[in-house]
Amino acid sequence: MVGRIISGIIDKVVDSLLLKLMRDPYTENLFELVSTTMKVTPLNLMETVFRCEKGKAIGRPFGSTLHMSPWDELKFNPVYLHQLPTAEKQGIKTDITLGPAARKPLRLKIPIIITGMSYGGALSKKAKIALAKASTLAGTATNTGEGALLVEEREEAKHYIYQYHRGLWPHGNKEEFYRLADMIEIQVGQGAQAAASQSTPARNIDAEFREIYGLQRGEDMVIASRLKEVETPAQLENLVRRLKEETDGIPVAYKFGAGHYLEKEMDIAINAGVDVIVIDGAEAGSHAGQPLLSDDFGLPTLYAITRAADHLTRKGLKDKISLIASGGLLNPGHFLKAMALGADAVYIGTIAIMALVYTQFIETVPQEPPTELVLFTGKAKEELDVDLAAQSLANFLKSCVDEMVLGAQALGKESLADVSREDLVALTREAAEITGVDLGYRLHERDARNQIEPLKPLVAKQLIIEAERK
Template identity: 40%
Template sequence: MTSNHIQVWIQFGLIDIGVLLLVGLVTYLTIPWWYRWAFERVFRRFVRILFEDPYTSNLAEGLTAVQKFGVQWIIENELRSHEGRPLAKPIGTTRQFPHFDGLLFSPAQLQRRPLNHQVSVVSETVIGRRADRPMIVSMPILISAMGYGVALNKPFVRSLMKGAAMAGVASNTGQGAWLPEFRALAKHLVVQVHDAPWHPSREALRTADMIEVRLGQGANAGCGTVIYPEDLTKHIANDFGLPDALTTGCYIPAGVSEANHRGALRRLVHYLRSVSGGAPIAVKIAASHSLEQDLAIAVRAGFDVIVVDGAQGGTHSSPAILVDDFGLPTLVALCRAQKFLVDHGLRSRIDLIISGGIRTPGDMLKALALGADAVYIGTAALFAATHTQIVDTIPFEPPTAIAWAKGSKRRSFDEDRGAISLDKFLTSCVEEMKLGARALGKTSLHDVNAKDLVAWQEDVARITGVPLV
């Protein structure tokens, strides 16, 4: 190509650029005219269609459906239409049950004086006070069961255990695989007993700071759990000791078989107490309307700690019908469990842990006031650990894409950053609770009681028995 040809092409290029600039300028200067003209034509056409088409073929029919069902239920039903199997729903229900929001603390003023910031407030908590080696944690907040492979990927579980250890609280192995590295990372480790093929070994039980027999939970009642092949990785299947699960999937049975016979349940508690050298033995149950009968059976079996999970409890994935339509609200479960233990003279013998929808330091302190010795947090801890790392997932993936066992962004998660975030969250929560105790004139979080509360919602006053303002 000669220099003359190059010059011609340059000239044409400059002309094209000039024409584009001129068109752009004209378009910009005439926007007020053509934009209004186009908008009015489209808008008028839309209004005619909306107001003239029969309702059966009218776009407004969709608005009726949205109002009737709600956006969430429409999406969930569409997912059912796509998958053709029980819809696995994460995190928990969005139903608005009576909750701790209906309660307020009554601050100390003249009759009882509030305390200055310099006054120390005790947060240390003893779990399993009658056990030979009770679990002593720095605050009445524990990290709930979120198992490796069942719910979370290994780095995320490690992060939770590191963060809990920094804060001096306990973390829970859940129904996932127990690994020696988890014991090494955790300062206080709760080992959960279940009937899956990878159930904890004698060694795992021996080194536990508390053992928790899982019979049920708020998000899936007392049902078993199906783990589909597509939710597993090769490493998880190998850690489960089930390499074939990559093609067959696997199943966690409902509860433990010993729960079918009360004598067997007592023998299980005795065995666990013996093999652990006297660690507290807890039982985790979903709150049902037969709660008192369930508690009586647990007491006779000899459990040191009872964990009651309310209907707001979440999980990685459970059938939506169990998440949304089963169980008792956490507030109801707590009050009924506390009343049962007090009425039967068991309050000094058995510790009570509540879980399910515990979100804030206010929720936590109110739970203590209503009788809980400690609370489990799951979703709150999960999001505390993800913290600003969610920028690696949103807006195209959910924040939990870095947390779930097969999450699409799991490899981008920094477990040490997550641990630091969780530690700061837990520290912030307990410091706020201490501020609340000082405002009530109390020097221990465990001195806060129901007399410090008032209710501003009638149903909450009825459920809790505290005065209605």
Template identity: 40%
Template structure:
């Protein structure tokens, strides 16, 4: 089918919402329940899942749960109303949303309780004022579904008011008609570790001491790139696995680049422990993390928090996906140029997302109680076994 689509067009085939390929993943793991060795806890026992990101930053990010909404940018992917619903829904649940590569809006700050501002290389990247409103700043060097490549948005795909939001904040003169809006690969001015150190210092000042994160597409250079980021002063490492989704990226980058999320997480955690940095930097992982079970397994393997995107997209859309159906895909309620974007209800979307996040956090607590524990910080690798031989090899966990 994909080759048939390539036969109809000369441009690279763009693929949304991640790869359909099967990689070793969290499904190959199971938690070990306790009965006599240790007792599970009753449903009314309080469980602490509060999360601190960037513990050594002057202003750590303190969340009600270890679940954040990953970068899904207004204009480069989502409609304005949908991005506002993400901000509002996360605020209702007590966690954070990420502005992504699109323009940072006043409405984002007005509706969010905790806002992660993503710093990228495009001319509309956040201003010093917008960085000063962030609760965490994330430097985007790569992403799982797009490798270390850039992003191109055709101006003809954007409504005029959305294009105006892109042009409202500029770092360079736009003196000729635009045909495309380009997010370049990485940050063009960052060529060395020293350059990255200077940028992190600048962002730390602009953000008044909030954590500075570096987002990497998981690759076989993972440990080397983590070391460079840590030496440059990063407070948080974000690892985006090969199964991560996106609004649209060349299919070859979606399917054939990167490291699987599970393998990347294990390597990242091993590296931090081996170098005695595990308590000094926060590790956030993303890439096809969809259920509370996925989340708790990632946290047990060493992540301090998880980012979710596709799961949050459909949770926010919830019953509103019925508006485009049956003649249009359900995502047409969410995309900036979606045929039914104007039909989206911010209030309904925010409520749906808040319910999903709250339900997921309560499910995490149920799993932690079943392990006989009272805090997320007590959950670790010893609570897991592998039933899949390849997953056992990757994680180093016992094969049942």
């Protein structure tokens, strides 16, 4: 009886709503929400709401939603008999050396590295420890990010990269910290935020955070737009020299967000004596990057890594200075293509966090997003199972490398480092022009004529005169 009554009520409500949708003028119709949302897009609609609510710059998690690098327009060329595939995949090498010219190069078992993600400014202590453990299990390195050194993180990481950053807190960029590293990364900017200043308000900083960073109660954690005492090429050169002396020659890297002045930035770094260059493309992620900086600044990773590799080759430095690609790289295809275009290794961040929490997302969903397990401000950060998270990420890394090895075998390579642009083909003219890779189809005669360099004006004018005489 009750069921029939409820069913009747629902039927009348639905009928009334449908009749209203069909009869109301479009400009007054509830369906206007659908057409307007389709035009504005759900993302822009929600970010408009956030801006209206806060009245200040908003921070979008994980960077740009735009897929700007045309990775899918490049394909690998499998070999069969004109060149044989590699007989046994077990012998294919996956190891890399970063900073081969350094006194103490950094040698890793795999070319996929965990990028800089800071404690406090982005991630919780448990998340940072899980990343470190995963890097050790997989045979790679982890990076401090733009934050303070965590003793527990360092203890769990076999290979550790210290980011020499733009932070203004007392416990940053000290010799006692970066001497514990296997590589130092001088960071002057990143793909998701360029060199814009950032801060973590004091209200989000607890007692442990303050102690690790050396902050006073009520003091914000501030990241400046410029690296302190490094505002000229000469000052960068002095810093690189000092860091090498103080660390007995571990590699020193230079990281910046990709832009059209890429080669000029590279030249400054090269002249300063760096061992590694890190190019962070526009698709890079961040804990909370402003949409304008993430969507509308910088060069896409594919464009940038191609230009960077070409620049090192022109200078005869490709075998002396290592190149790391970073920004929006998500799967084995992206990683291997980046290496084929000239990268010696790749950084991962966003997808590493996804791999870290994927087995534990049921702890937060549907009430909260899974990232609440790993963010410093996350409501569920204490519920993260560190060992399970570390094993999940390590499994992801091992799986990716296994697929890359199969790819190298199908290309007839003995090492992942042997993959090159000659192993790629472009599906579109744009991809071919961006990368210098061969186009995957033959131009018809008409199209080929259109590709001929235009005639010089004087020559064209002479041809017109001769034609008129005839």
